[in-house]
Amino acid sequence: MIVIFRVDTSAQIGRGHITRCVTLAIALKEKGAEIVFICRKNPEFPYKLFKDKDFNLSLLPAYTNKLIDKESWLGVEELVDAEQTVEKIGTIKPDWLIVDHYGIGYEWESLLKEHVKKLFVIDDYVSRKHNCDLFLNQNHLDDISNELNENILSENTTKLLGPQYVLLDKIYCEHKFSKSINNSKRILLYLGTDPDNITGQILARLLQPEFSDLKIDIVLGGCNPFENEIRKQAESNPLIYIHDVLPDLCQLMKQADLSIGAGGATTWERMFMGVPSLIICTADNQLLTCEALYKEGLIEYAGHVNDIDIEDVVKCLKRMIDNVAHLRSLSNKGQKMVDGLGVERITDMLLSA
Numbered sequence: 001m002i003v004i005f006r007v008d009t010s011a012q013i014g015r016g017h018i019t020r021c022v023t024l025a026i027a028l029k030e031k032g033a034e035i036v037f038i039c040r041k042n043p044e045f046p047y048k049l050f051k052d053k054d055f056n057l058s059l060l061p062a063y064t065n066k067l068i069d070k071e072s073w074l075g076v077e078e079l080v081d082a083e084q085t086v087e088k089i090g091t092i093k094p095d096w097l098i099v100d101h102y103g104i105g106y107e108w109e110s111l112l113k114e115h116v117k118k119l120f121v122i123d124d125y126v127s128r129k130h131n132c133d134l135f136l137n138q139n140h141l142d143d144i145s146n147e148l149n150e151n152i153l154s155e156n157t158t159k160l161l162g163p164q165y166v167l168l169d170k171i172y173c174e175h176k177f178s179k180s181i182n183n184s185k186r187i188l189l190y191l192g193t194d195p196d197n198i199t200g201q202i203l204a205r206l207l208q209p210e211f212s213d214l215k216i217d218i219v220l221g222g223c224n225p226f227e228n229e230i231r232k233q234a235e236s237n238p239l240i241y242i243h244d245v246l247p248d249l250c251q252l253m254k255q256a257d258l259s260i261g262a263g264g265a266t267t268w269e270r271m272f273m274g275v276p277s278l279i280i281c282t283a284d285n286q287l288l289t290c291e292a293l294y295k296e297g298l299i300e301y302a303g304h305v306n307d308i309d310i311e312d313v314v315k316c317l318k319r320m321i322d323n324v325a326h327l328r329s330l331s332n333k334g335q336k337m338v339d340g341l342g343v344e345r346i347t348d349m350l351l352s353a
Contacts, residue, residue: 001033001351002094004116006085007101008040011193011223013073014283015046016265017100020122020167022049024098027170027347029054033095038088040075044223058088074103082111089115096120096350099132102285106131118353122167124285126152134349136160138167138268138342139289140298160349166268166342171248173340179274179331181257184321188256188275190219190249190266192282196305197226202260203233203240205314212239214321217252219243258320258327260313263290271298271334276327278316280305298333 005025009018018039025035034056039045041059050057061084063075074081081104089097089112097112100122109131113119121132124139129152140163153159187206191199199218206216218234220227220242234240243252249266253259253273261270263279263286270277278300281290287304294301300320302313320327 001028001096002036002092003028003033003096003098003350004036004038004089004094006038006097006099006104008042008073008075008103009046010042010044010073011195013102014192014264015221017122018046018049019169020265021098021100022053023167023169024343024346025055026053027343028350031347031351033351036094038085040081042075060084060088072103073101078104078108079111082108085112086115093117096353098122102128105129120350124289126288128152130157132157134158134160134353136165136346138163138165140296140337141288141292158349160346163268163271163338164342165346166272166338166340167265167346168268168272168338168340168342169248170343171250172269172272175250175254176272176335176340177254177274179335181274181276181324181327181331184257184324184327185213186215186217186255186257187317188217188219188249188252188259188261190259190261191221191280192262192264193221193223193225194282195225197229198280198305198308198310199224200226200230200233201310202313203230205310207233207237214239216240217243217256219246219249219252221245258317260317262286267293267299268338272338272340274331274335276300276320276330276334278302278313278320280308280313298330298337300330 005021007018007021009015029035036056038058041062095117097116098120106129109119119132120134121130122136135153135157231242234242253275256275258276259270260278262282279290280302281287281304290301293299300316302308302316
């Protein structure tokens, strides 16, 4: 079986899309599939992510347009990208083409369908029209099946909806344990690339005497533009630990009593590992999921990054620190929501199709 992934990554796009695709690719490779990644070249491309993995990596020319919003994230016109992708595929007609890209939609997919046997689309939105055989939205919404109306997907499209299909790195599955929260003294702070330096703003408040007994693990995203400033803030406090980009956050999540994080892919990792979370929505595609998780009492929610007040974030954090019973409740609910079998379910489906 030949499986081709079309996915990109950059400072604007983030690492979540390519990371979950690599997770799925590893599982397919272990089952005997031949894996090809088609990605657009850019200065921030994470070559290390592909180190020691037996994948074929085929790079498209560097993008020519600015990556302003998700519609422009291809970096070129959609038709141009489709033609370049067809050229990369050649005449092999793969069994599956898997697309995880907000810049790719119905027209691109319609052009590519004749060059592949089957098309699988991964998307976090419920409003974008697609032409595919298999569709995945792993987010938890109030009623995602109703949100996906008849104009978005064909009635012939198989839909995989909800956290039971979360593409969770197997390192987490291998280290799942029953979280025991007896205090609230260690906090994990990770907000991805964080172009607004919310990390630095929160850290400035946590350096005040009222939080002097906290241990804080801060993970800096690979393209964090404020890395030097944050390191300087932390250097005088021996209870603050700065971590560079890590292959996974498994060990840090094991240690953490609670976490401040973004509403993307790490949300599911934290829930699986039983880490209670105060979430900041850092991208529009996270908004509905954050609101739904908060409504059901699965997270604490600070709001969208464009609207939050740091003092409100800190007040919410203090309430969490002072209520260990609530932290235990969030931990238990999270582990019940995400069982870690999503990759296995999807792999079996792709191989049997």
